[in-house]
Amino acid sequence: MPKNFDPKYSAKGGPSKGGSKSPGHRGHNAAEGAPKKARWNAGERADRAAGRPTGNDRPAYGNGRPAGNDRPAYGQRSERPAYGDRPNRDRPSTGGAPRGDRPSYNSDRPRNDRPSYGNDRPSYGDRAPRTDRPSYNSDRPRTDRPAYNNDRPSYGDRAPRTDRPAYNSDRPRTERPSYNSDRPRTDRPAYNNDRPSYGDRAPRTDRPAYNNDRPRTERPSYNSDRPRTDRPAYNNDRPSYGDRAPRTDRPAYNNDRPARTERPSYGDRPARTDRPAYNNDRPSYGDRSARPERGGYDRSERSNSDRPARPTRSASDGGHSSNFYPDRDTKAHFAAGDDVVLERLEAIATTAAEVVGVSFGDLGLGENIVRELATLGAATPFPIQAATIPDVLAGRDVLGRGKTGSGKTIAFGAPLVEKLLENNGAKDRKMARKPRALILAPTRELALQIDRTIQPIARSVGLFTTQIYGGVPQYRQVSALQRGVDIIIGTAGRIEDLIEQGRLDLSEVVVTVLDEADYMCDLGFLEPVQRILRQTKKGGQKLLFSATLDKGVASLVKEFLINPAVHEVAGEDQASSTIDHRVLVIEHRDKSAIIGQLVDRQGKTLIFSRTRAYAEQLAEQLEDAGVKATSLHGDLNQARRTRNLQMLTSGRVNVLVATDVAARGIHVDDIDLVIQADAPDEYKTYLHRSGRTGRAGKSGTVVTLIPKQRRRRMDDLLERAEIEASFTNAAPGDTSVSDLAGL
DNA sequence: AAAAAAC
Numbered sequence: 001m002p003k004n005f006d007p008k009y010s011a012k013g014g015p016s017k018g019g020s021k022s023p024g025h026r027g028h029n030a031a032e033g034a035p036k037k038a039r040w041n042a043g044e045r046a047d048r049a050a051g052r053p054t055g056n057d058r059p060a061y062g063n064g065r066p067a068g069n070d071r072p073a074y075g076q077r078s079e080r081p082a083y084g085d086r087p088n089r090d091r092p093s094t095g096g097a098p099r100g101d102r103p104s105y106n107s108d109r110p111r112n113d114r115p116s117y118g119n120d121r122p123s124y125g126d127r128a129p130r131t132d133r134p135s136y137n138s139d140r141p142r143t144d145r146p147a148y149n150n151d152r153p154s155y156g157d158r159a160p161r162t163d164r165p166a167y168n169s170d171r172p173r174t175e176r177p178s179y180n181s182d183r184p185r186t187d188r189p190a191y192n193n194d195r196p197s198y199g200d201r202a203p204r205t206d207r208p209a210y211n212n213d214r215p216r217t218e219r220p221s222y223n224s225d226r227p228r229t230d231r232p233a234y235n236n237d238r239p240s241y242g243d244r245a246p247r248t249d250r251p252a253y254n255n256d257r258p259a260r261t262e263r264p265s266y267g268d269r270p271a272r273t274d275r276p277a278y279n280n281d282r283p284s285y286g287d288r289s290a291r292p293e294r295g296g297y298d299r300s301e302r303s304n305s306d307r308p309a310r311p312t313r314s315a316s317d318g319g320h321s322s323n324f325y326p327d328r329d330t331k332a333h334f335a336a337g338d339d340v341v342l343e344r345l346e347a348i349a350t351t352a353a354e355v356v357g358v359s360f361g362d363l364g365l366g367e368n369i370v371r372e373l374a375t376l377g378a379a380t381p382f383p384i385q386a387a388t389i390p391d392v393l394a395g396r397d398v399l400g401r402g403k404t405g406s407g408k409t410i411a412f413g414a415p416l417v418e419k420l421l422e423n424n425g426a427k428d429r430k431m432a433r434k435p436r437a438l439i440l441a442p443t444r445e446l447a448l449q450i451d452r453t454i455q456p457i458a459r460s461v462g463l464f465t466t467q468i469y470g471g472v473p474q475y476r477q478v479s480a481l482q483r484g485v486d487i488i489i490g491t492a493g494r495i496e497d498l499i500e501q502g503r504l505d506l507s508e509v510v511v512t513v514l515d516e517a518d519y520m521c522d523l524g525f526l527e528p529v530q531r532i533l534r535q536t537k538k539g540g541q542k543l544l545f546s547a548t549l550d551k552g553v554a555s556l557v558k559e560f561l562i563n564p565a566v567h568e569v570a571g572e573d574q575a576s577s578t579i580d581h582r583v584l585v586i587e588h589r590d591k592s593a594i595i596g597q598l599v600d601r602q603g604k605t606l607i608f609s610r611t612r613a614y615a616e617q618l619a620e621q622l623e624d625a626g627v628k629a630t631s632l633h634g635d636l637n638q639a640r641r642t643r644n645l646q647m648l649t650s651g652r653v654n655v656l657v658a659t660d661v662a663a664r665g666i667h668v669d670d671i672d673l674v675i676q677a678d679a680p681d682e683y684k685t686y687l688h689r690s691g692r693t694g695r696a697g698k699s700g701t702v703v704t705l706i707p708k709q710r711r712r713r714m715d716d717l718l719e720r721a722e723i724e725a726s727f728t729n730a731a732p733g734d735t736s737v738s739d740l741a742g743l
Numbered sequence: 744a745a746a747a748a749a750c
Contacts, residue, residue: 470749493748
């Protein structure tokens, strides 16, 4: 095992020596016998630089990566794009123009002011854990970092840095995709080249046994790598787990719980036939085949391909029927780019009026959880929570749809914790116990955010969570797993990676949640999600949630869910929305000016762009214009992604320009304006982007900028989204634009 | 056509 993933080399172990323990660091002080780190020599670099064609058709980095090819075959892994050959990953689209032809926007800035991150060490994500210092993602004060940028020229009229941690000044410009730079490629970080090999790792059996009898108090905080600063303030006064009294003082959960019969009955509710069946003639996905031939991971001992057939779903079950596949005879094949409204799920609708006076305790949650929810600001259940919690507690598979910002995380999170508690409770504190619940999210930021909500709930009853997502060193995640966690919250890639490495075993996962479930069924996500679900315990409970849940999830439901209860909240339509939708029809050349005019305001603004490059460019433009703005997109490393999102949350910037990585699930308090600099192509994208504002009943405005030739398409999209928006022709300086900024 | 997701 490479030592950087071996917990016995953790910061706690061993006397401190000079230099970095991290092989990826310049100051690395190699231990005796440590293998010499392979580096590229100048000739190799030159060969590489010379041989690389421009544009996206260049050979994939991943092809040359070490170790990848001798790894055991793993499902259809090889079909997935390798990390290194994602187009645009480390080089944004430049349209193929040679870099030297383009003006360098900052070419007069002295290079030596910049940290030379890229030259001789791997990028953050690849770097081995810095065991000799706190994680770069942690909340440690900046002052313990070398102040490499203190002499950097100021960015114009920006306020002096001295009064606060220099959040921007330590932002190495070279880490940012250098959209406009004429910098030669060769000084970029070589993402995959000198990274330690994983594929030839020795099998699990040679891993050191971890002491099962190690006292609990030695456990560091599982989530110490989580940036504390972006936690909502409501957690700050929560007692830490370590201080908490032993679990024996916990009230007996099952005894004081009201009988099930006290909970509101849903079964006698009339079906949704009173709603306009606007979608009934839409093609259905219900007949999509569930790829039965796929055996999941090719590691035979974990293969679920021989799993017994699921019981046949019955069409009715005590009023909870989902009637999920009413028509299996229609075929549906959509060309890429089609934006269709899939058939609506037949669901049990809960109205806000029905849940008046119902408490979380009434729904079946235990005392500690209820108390923790109150601390989190959830005193009484929202409708979607009241609707789904009893069914989750009853062990049913559940599909839940509640509009953006309606409290879905607690709707699945709180009962999930309660279920685990009932099932073996928090008594099992064994080291390396297998996780019993899994929550999958499409983006890392969302996984982090979900954990921020679930973790306090879990801790309130003595259960542990950990995040498993990419872009950060896996060491902490692996050691958390080795100490033993109950709930995994993460994204698909890293979870599969750890499964493949034999470091994560989902075989005891009895509750699995897919947040943004419809998105998780999209091309590119579906197969990893299927592979992961196949790893979970047979017959385990599955919960699928999304604001736009529809029959796109049919393939998953078909394979993994049994007679799911489908819930939604009545009256969640445009008329009840707190969002004001506007479309500005503009000349393309005016886009920047109009955005500048729109963001000239007090509140928080989230701007969506279609591409990473434009998000970056727009953020820089706004910064240059004196607006405090930053960006969020997949070209940033995870530390920067986390930090930049935190900058909006904390109010250090008022404007965040993001790609659709921020479209789903991300909650930032008090975003009152969403600008779509590029109109979305899909109505769901519109709904999710706009759902970043108007959350939990607050008001918000969504402004979509379109060129006039897109008007028709926009009309159609809004119709699919069932949104009524006003169209206005606008030019820079128009009062109609500044009025919007004033909203 | 883009974005996301592993090291």
